[in-house]
Amino acid sequence: MGSKNMLADSASWYCAIVLLSLILLVSIRESSIPKDEDVSTSVRGRSRLHDRPCDEIYVVGEGETLHTISDKCGDPFIVDRNPHIHDPDDVFPGLVIKIISTNTNTKNNLMKT
Incomplete structure (x- = not known):
């Protein structure tokens, strides 16, 4: 029974790390390079x-x-x-x-x- 708990804990940590990585990747990707529309908005006012x-x-x-x-x-x-x-x-x-x-x-x- 101890190995089942250990396996469940490992799976939970793995899922948490994957989810956190995806959230970080998406947020970095969206904020790193301005889109052409954003640039034109700031230029044209x-x-x-x-x-x-x-x-x-x-x-x-x-x-x-x-x-x-x-x-x-x-x-x-x-x-x-x-x-x-x-x-x-x-x-x-x-x-x-x-x-x-x-x-x-x-x-x-x-x-x-």
């Missing part, structure tokens, strides 16, 4: 911000304000839905907010017509 989708969970980009996000995403109640925003003027890149769009027409639909 704000022009790419308006092309981003308005998901329910939204991360504020550089140069964005609650007003511009509200206009773009069609959610006039951003402050009401995000109690962690104490000062609407104190919005910074990386801030995570909840968006519920009231617009049924997206930017893509408007461009098609």
Whole structure:
């Protein structure tokens, strides 16, 4: 019975090491070389911000304000839905907010017509 426990412990350690290695490999691979899209975004500045989708969970980009996000995403109640925003003027890149769009027409639909 002791050898079964020893074998199970060895298998558990092996699986843990493999899983940790995979997580490390993926994180290094994703962060090591910027994609062409990332480079063009940083070079062109704000022009790419308006092309981003308005998901329910939204991360504020550089140069964005609650007003511009509200206009773009069609959610006039951003402050009401995000109690962690104490000062609407104190919005910074990386801030995570909840968006519920009231617009049924997206930017893509408007461009098609």
